[in-house]
Amino acid sequence: MHAPIDSHWVAVKRILRYLKGTISYGFHITRGTSFALHGFTDADWAGSIDDRKSTGSYLVFFGQTSISWKSGKQRTVARPSTEAEYKALADGTAEVIWLQYLLTDLQVPSVSAPTIWCDNLGATYLLANPIFHARTKHVEVDYHFVRDWVAKKEIQIRFIPF
Amino acid sequence: MSLRPTGHKTSAPLELIFSDVWGPAPLFSSDGYRYFVIFVDAHTKYIWYYPLVAKSDVYSVFHQFQTLVERQFSLKIKSVQTDWGGEYRKLSTFFQTIGIHHRLICPHTHEQNGTVERRHTHIVETGLTLLGQCKAPFRFWNYAFDTLVYLINRMPTLVLDNRSLFDCLFQRSPDYTFLRTFGCLCFPFLRPYNNHKLDFRSSPCVFFGYSSSHLGYRCFDIESHRMYISCHVRFHEHVFPFDKSEQIAKVSTQTHTPSPITILPNLTHSPLFTTQNTPHPASASASALPSPPTQTPQPPSFPCRSPHASLFHHTVAGTCCSSVFPALHHKVLDSSGTSSGSSSASFYSASNPVSADSTSTVSPPLAATSSLASSPGINLVVDLSAYPLHQDTSVIPPSPASPPLLSRHPMVLRSRQPKTANMVSSAAANTAATQVLLSPSSEPVAFSDADKYVAWHDAMCDEIKALRSNHTWSLVPFHPSMNVVGSRWVYRIKRRVDGSIDRYKARFVARGFTQQEGIDYSETFSPVIKQATVRLVFSIAVSRNWKIHQLDIHNAFLNGVLTEEVYMKQPPGFVDPTFPSRVCRLHKSLYGLKQAPRAWYTRLSDFLLFIGFIASKIDTSLFILSDGTNIFYLLVYVDDILLTGNNSAMLHHLVQLLSSEFKLRDLGDVHYFLGIEVQSTSMGLMLRHHKYTLDILTRAGMTTCKPVDTPVSPSKLAIQPNHPFSDPI
Numbered sequence: 084m085h086a087p088i089d090s091h092w093v094a095v096k097r098i099l100r101y102l103k104g105t106i107s108y109g110f111h112i113t114r115g116t117s118f119a120l121h122g123f124t125d126a127d128w129a130g131s132i133d134d135r136k137s138t139g140s141y142l143v144f145f146g147q148t149s150i151s152w153k154s155g156k157q158r159t160v161a162r163p164s165t166e167a168e169y170k171a172l173a174d175g176t177a178e179v180i181w182l183q184y185l186l187t188d189l190q191v192p193s194v195s196a197p198t199i200w201c202d203n204l205g206a207t208y209l210l211a212n213p214i215f216h217a218r219t220k221h222v223e224v225d226y227h228f229v230r231d232w233v234a235k236k237e238i239q240i241r242f243i244p245f
Numbered sequence: 246m247s248l249r250p251t252g253h254k255t256s257a258p259l260e261l262i263f264s265d266v267w268g269p270a271p272l273f274s275s276d277g278y279r280y281f282v283i284f285v286d287a288h289t290k291y292i293w294y295y296p297l298v299a300k301s302d303v304y305s306v307f308h309q310f311q312t313l314v315e316r317q318f319s320l321k322i323k324s325v326q327t328d329w330g331g332e333y334r335k336l337s338t339f340f341q342t343i344g345i346h347h348r349l350i351c352p353h354t355h356e357q358n359g360t361v362e363r364r365h366t367h368i369v370e371t372g373l374t375l376l377g378q379c380k381a382p383f384r385f386w387n388y389a390f391d392t393l394v395y396l397i398n399r400m401p402t403l404v405l406d407n408r409s410l411f412d413c414l415f416q417r418s419p420d421y422t423f424l425r426t427f428g429c430l431c432f433p434f435l436r437p438y439n440n441h442k443l444d445f446r447s448s449p450c451v452f453f454g455y456s457s458s459h460l461g462y463r464c465f466d467i468e469s470h471r472m473y474i475s476c477h478v479r480f481h482e483h484v485f486p487f488d489k490s491e492q493i494a495k496v497s498t499q500t501h502t503p504s505p506i507t508i509l510p511n512l513t514h515s516p517l518f519t520t521q522n523t524p525h526p527a528s529a530s531a532s533a534l535p536s537p538p539t540q541t542p543q544p545p546s547f548p549c550r551s552p553h554a555s556l557f558h559h560t561v562a563g564t565c566c567s568s569v570f571p572a573l574h575h576k577v578l579d580s581s582g583t584s585s586g587s588s589s590a591s592f593y594s595a596s597n598p599v600s601a602d603s604t605s606t607v608s609p610p611l612a613a614t615s616s617l618a619s620s621p622g623i624n625l626v627v628d629l630s631a632y633p634l635h636q637d638t639s640v641i642p643p644s645p646a647s648p649p650l651l652s653r654h655p656m657v658l659r660s661r662q663p664k665t666a667n668m669v670s671s672a673a674a675n676t677a678a679t680q681v682l683l684s685p686s687s688e689p690v691a692f693s694d695a696d697k698y699v700a701w702h703d704a705m706c707d708e709i710k711a712l713r714s715n716h717t718w719s720l721v722p723f724h725p726s727m728n729v730v731g732s733r734w735v736y737r738i739k740r741r742v743d744g745s746i747d748r749y750k751a752r753f754v755a756r757g758f759t760q761q762e763g764i765d766y767s768e769t770f771s772p773v774i775k776q777a778t779v780r781l782v783f784s785i786a787v788s789r790n791w792k793i794h795q796l797d798i799h800n801a802f803l804n805g806v807l808t809e810e811v812y813m814k815q816p817p818g819f820v821d822p823t824f825p826s827r828v829c830r831l832h833k834s835l836y837g838l839k840q841a842p843r844a845w846y847t848r849l850s851d852f853l854l855f856i857g858f859i860a861s862k863i864d865t866s867l868f869i870l871s872d873g874t875n876i877f878y879l880l881v882y883v884d885d886i887l888l889t890g891n892n893s894a895m896l897h898h899l900v901q902l903l904s905s906e907f908k909l910r911d912l913g914d915v916h917y918f919l920g921i922e923v924q925s926t927s928m929g930l931m932l933r934h935h936k937y938t939l940d941i942l943t944r945a946g947m948t949t950c951k952p953v954d955t956p957v958s959p960s961k962l963a964i965q966p967n968h969p970f971s972d973p974i
Contacts, residue, residue, distance in 0.1 A: 087970040097958065099945055102938050104952030109933035111926070112780065115788050148784045148929075151777040178777075181863065185778060188861040189878065190871055191785060 115146030120182055120197035123243075124175035126157075128164035136160050137167035141175030143182060151178055165205035172201050172210070176229045176238060183237075196236060200243040207242050258414055259320045261287035261348075263361040264307075264327050266300055267369070273832050274387035277719040281390060283368070284310055285361050287326075289413040290404070292364060294394040296387045303332040304339075318414075324348050328358060368393055379428020380488040384716060385453065388463065392427050392454030399424075425452055425462065430484040433464040434477035451486050452478070470713075471823060688736045692817040695736050695751070704751035705734060709819050712753060715803055718813065718829035720821055727812045728764050729828050730838075731756035734817060754837035755813055765811040771842035774866040774882045779918075782867070782878050786889045787929040793889045794896060795915040798849075799908040801884030805834035805844025842883060849881065852906050856899075870899070882919055 120143060127138040140154035153174070161167035179197045186193060201207055210233050232238045255261050268280030278296035282303050285292050293314075295306045315321055324346035327333040333347075340347040350357035372389040376382075381389070399419040401407045411419045425431070432447040439446070450464035450473060461476040467486060695701035712718075723729070732755050739747040760766050786793050798804070811831040815821060834844040850860060850868070858868040858879060868879040870890075877890030877899060886909075890896050900911050915923050924931045942948045 089968050089970050092970050094957065096947070096950070097953065098956050099942060099947045100950050100953045101956040103942060103947065103950055104954055106935060106938050106942075109924075109931045109935075110780075111928065112783050112787050112930040112932065114790075114929045115784070118785075118788070145781055145784050146788065148780070150780040150784060182777065182781065185781060185861065185863045185867075188863050188867070188869060189782070189785065190869065190876055 112148050113146075115148060117146040117194075118186075118191055119194055120145055120179055120186070122175045122179045122197065122199040124168070124171045124199060124201050126161075126164070126167040126171040126203075128161060128167040131156060134160070137164075137170075139167060139171030139174055141171060141178060143175070143178055145182070151182060153178070163205075165203055165209065168201060168203035168206040169209055172199065172206050172240070173227075173229045175199055176232060179238065180232065196239050198239045198241055200241050202243050204242050207240050210240050255288040257320060258286050258288045258291070258318055259314060260323045262322055262325045263287060263358060264325060264333075265358060265361040265365065266297070266303060266330060266332055267365050268297070268300070270386060272383050272386070273716065273719065275384040275719070276387055277721060277830065278387050281387070282306055283361060283364055283394070285364055286414070287360070289410050290360075290402075291398055291410040291414045292368075292394050294368075294391055296391070300330075300332040301335075304335050307336055326350065326358060326361075328355065364397075367397065375427045379426075379451070379485040381428050381451070381485075382487070385465075388453040388465075389427065391457075395455050396424070423455070425480050426482040427454065428452065428485050428487065430481040430486050431462065431464050432479045432481075433462070433473045433475035435473065435475075438473070447479075449486065452480060688738055690736075692734050695734065696818055700749045701736060701751060704736070704749040705753075705818065708751050708753050709816060711800070712803070712835075715833055717803065717833040717835065718831045720815070720824050720827040721812070721830045722824075723812075723826055723828045727828065728759070728761055730759050730765065730811060730813045732814050732816055732829075732835075752836060753816055755811075755831075755835045757837045757839045757841075760811070760839050765809050766838070766840045767809060769839045769843055771846045771883070772865040774880045775864050778864045778867055779880060779887075782880060782887070782889065783930055783932075786878075789891065791889045791891055792893055792896070793887055793915045793923075794900065795912040795918060796886040796888060796900065796903065797910045797912055798884040798886065799910065801849075801907075802834055802836050802838075802841040802845050804907055805841055805846075805848050807831055807834055807838075807840065807844055809840065811838065845883070846881070849907070852903075853879065856902055885918060887915060887918065 122141055122143045124139070124141040126140070129135045130138040136159070137157045138154065139157050141152065142149055143151040157167065157170050159170075161170065176199060179199060183193065183197055210230055229238075229240075233240055263285040264282060266280055266282045270279050273279055274296065276296075278298055280297040280300055280302075282295050282297055283292050284295075284307075293310055295310065297303065297306065311322055322345055325336075325340065326348035327336075328350050329352065337347050355362055368390050372386060372393045375389040375393060376385065398410045399421070401409050401412075405413055409419060429452050431450050431452040433450055434447060435444075436446050448466055448468065450466045453463045453465045453472070455461075456463055456474045459474050459476070461474045462478045464473045464475060464478060465471075466473065689695040689698075689701065695705070732753065735752045735754055737750045737752070739750055783793070785791075813829045813831055813835070815825075815827070815829055821827065831838075834841040838844075853868045854860065856870075858870045858877075861867040861869060866881045868881070870877040870879070875890065875892045875895060877888065877892075877896065880887040886903075888896065888899065890899075900909075903909060904911070914925075917923065920934065920937045922933045922935055924933070939948075942950075
């Protein structure tokens with residue numbers, strides 16, 4: 084913070100007030116019967132009014148307990164909203180794959196391939212259909228690794244209507 | 246396939262020299278060595294022994310050796326036989342220039358160098374016997390091995406028609422009246438060292454062999470850690486100051502005048518020595534003398550094959566000594582039991598009357614694991630003897646009832662006595678000042694401030710003692726090429742919940758910011774557990790109703806072993822008066838060093854892997870031990886450890902196994918981990934940050950603010966042009 088301005092000060096105080104408001108909150112790990120991984124991803128297209136970058140997020144459940152989550156501004160500007168969702172989906176998938184590896188190391192048998200739920204039909208089509216598409220041409224290559232996983236059927240992508 | 250006999254006979258000394266390097270020893274010797282090299286003359290089998298700091302020192306040591314023998318015997322070394330180890334490659338070119346024939350053994354055929362390899366085994370195994378008998382810590386191996394070579398050279402051997410190697414080489418018989426029992430109590434004449442006329446003329450020392458350059462004995466003062474060379478020494482050859490089982494035993498007060506060892510006439514005149522395989526019970530001192538090289542008695546029940554492993558066998562299973570050398574033990578007990586004990590106990594017991602048999606307290610946790618042998622799969626009966634980093638300091642069971650770590654090392658700090666005495670006298674002079682001096686209520690920054698208080702001074706003494714018993718450093722002469730890291734004291738008052746003072750804690754830290762990358766540290770990264778892994782493991786454990794244990798490692802960073810050469814200034818206030826200009830060469834890591842967390846992680850993970858854990862490739866701070874039916878997860882966050890698994894009995898034994906290696910506290914079920922409070926509920930576990938959040942709010946003065954439900958105002962996301970924030974202070 085080399086050039087703090089008044090609104091920063093207000094923002095910091097707001098965070099502290101938020102802490103006060105949530106001081107009694109906790110994170111509940113419930114006893115579950117299912118050992119399956121579920122991921123949920125979503126994006127807020129062009130959510131930042133400063134630079135029009137989108138916000139992507141994911142949330143991963145292990146049984147009934149959420150164990151990993153993230154919400155953050157994406158690195159690049161997405162042109163269509165599908166692209167923002169697609170990037171969020173890719174980030175979520177990376178996390179789920181990491182957790183899947185971890186479960187293998189922990190010797191917890193996986194019942195079925197992890198499922199990721201996404202509320203954008205276009206993004207799910209993009210994954211299932213690895214065709215060259217003019218509108219996804221500029222999407223960074225590393226996001227496309229999700230396609231490999233879907234093709235190998237090691238991960239399922241499902242559409243969830245909102 | 247058997248080896249072809251070489252058919253080569255030597256006719257004179259120095260015609261052929263065998264040489265090989267032994268090491269690295271898993272433990273630095275007390276004087277800082279890790280290797281040794283021996284040179285064996287093929288003609289007389291005489292052995293020259295040189296301890297080494299590094300293997301590369303062989304080059305300079307050979308020059309020393311060559312100059313010595315060629316001058317002494319007016320003969321030239323003609324050939325040298327070694328393996329093609331890196332340390333000898335540099336020598337090979339040197340041999341060519343001066344015409345020495347360098348005989349090499351075939352690769353991976355160490356049996357061709359059998360003479361010298363056999364000597365290594367002889368020196369190490371019998372040297373351990375010397376240490377075992379006097380119960381000296383293994384860091385004194387250099388003195389034991391050195392003494393042993395001295396004895397081997399003077400031992401009559403069948404091969405040479407009952408002449409000794411010394412006899413063959415020097416053409417005169419050695420002086421056996423000079424020999425004494427290794428590790429025994431002795432009192433050197435110390436008047437020349439006295440500072441004033443009221444000093445005692447002697448202090449109790451341990452006899453650690455014969456000086457190579459003087460006609461005198463090496464006497465090690467346990468209290469001051471100082472080595473004296475003296476020829477005026479009185480010996481108590483049946484008292485071993487390092488032997489704690491003797492502490493209760495009374496010591497005969499009558500002084501033994503130095504007398505020749507009684508069995509020596511037999512030794513020189515009869516072939517008694519060549520016919521017996523075990524040390525004769527009647528000759529306690531014979532145990533200090535190894536049998537002739539021709540038929541060294543192999544300790545019958547030694548299960549370890551390599552010299553390294555056997556070194557640790559003693560350390561871990563302390564009872565091993567007694568089972569292997571029952572004769573010695575009985576002898577020791579007999580002599581102490583029957584001696585007409587007048588009141589003066591040994592000096593050692595006087596200073597430390599408790600913890601009589603620490604060796605027997607060591608074995609139960611390890612022995613207890615054998616009951617698990619019947620459980621399928623994971624074999625928790627791990628033979629720790631093969632674990633290279635195991636040390637004598639770490640075998641103490643960490644129960645609060647056990648004697649403190651320090652009591653195993655009968656050390657009193659040099660600076661402690663006079664200073665405390667001064668303090669008391671000044672305090673007596675001024676009673677009002679006493680209160681202030683004894684109980685400071687603030688935490689000082691500088692050593693000079695802290696040293697005025699008895700409480701801080703004692704805290705510092707404790708810390709120094711702990712560091713010494715941990716062999717954290719050894720003193721080495723300063724060299725301008727060294728980057729010497731600064732050091733300082735950090736003082737903390739530990740308070741109880743009600744605010745009263747619990748204890749004063751002084752921590753000695755290195756000023757790691759003066760370290761230079763590539764010189765005294767290379768890698769600093771130490772992995773930490775990821776939060777998602779913690780939650781996942783918690784979730785699995787809760788779903789399967791497993792207990793989650795939390796372990797707290799005591800002074801974790803001090804356990805780390807340094808691989809780099811790090812030099813540090815001597816601790817302020819505790820500078821060695823004998824060697825004030827020396828610097829500390831660190832062997833173990835200290836708080837403040839850049840590589841301390843990494844060194845600790847490496848040490849811990851090495852041990853976990855050794856006892857059968859597998860490190861997860863996905864999260865390197867997660868370790869898994871499994872055999873198909875039983876499974877355990879271990880999470881590491883620096884010195885906080887979580888352990889969970891499906892077999893609570895074995896979990897308990899795992900904790901014991903860990904505590905045999907590291908000083909730790911089993912905190913039971915996890916309650917507070919990384920600032921997170923863990924409460925168990927009917928549904929599972931509740932993780933909260935209540936205390937941490939409250940601390941933040943208190944620090945910010947926001948405890949009475951109006952709470953809100955969202956962290957950011959949704960309507961004002963944009964960065965608007967605004968005024969620079971004015972400094973509230």
